[in-house]
Amino acid sequence: MANVAWIKSSRSGVNGNCVEVAFLGEGRVALRDSKDPQGPVLRFTRGEWTAFIQGVAEGELRHP
Template identity: 45%
Template sequence: MIPEPDGVMWHKSSYSGSANNCVERGILPTGRHAVRDTEDRARGTLLFEASAWQAFVDAVRDGELDG
């Protein structure tokens, strides 16, 4: 994990409500995607290339990660 990068536009799911027990996704100016824990931002940030993030989103939408 890395410290929080500069220039990230963070957001969390509208399904989260007002609770802080979720993760946030951010988009960097470089097109990379970042993920962090809302409750413990000091733990750092995970970064993903745009293609890796899109592959993850596609897998979720297609149900490939359903248990």
Template identity: 45%
Template sequence: MTDVLSSAEFHKSSLSGPNNDCVEVAINLPGLVAVRDSKDPSGPALAFSPAQWRSFVGRVRTGAFDA
């Protein structure tokens, strides 16, 4: 997986705060969306299919994960 992520172009949301308490997302990989912690860019990354990522983002937007 590391070889695949070597060409990932990670981006942080423009809505992120100044403390780097964010995730970064790479959507330039064919058939893959990669997510990592902005505080540890050389650390592990999670990988999702585009459909899984769309589903997750959709649920976050609707508040499905609110406590």
């Protein structure tokens, strides 16, 4: 993952609590914690990423 172009959200604050996303090609997407760039990376297929983004947009991931 060393040669991957990571993108941080334009909504990221100065406190460093951010995630970064990388588009890997063939519809694959990677996600990581910006505070730990050498840490674990979540990888998604195109369908998984689409479902995740839709869930966020529809409020499915809100804490009760």
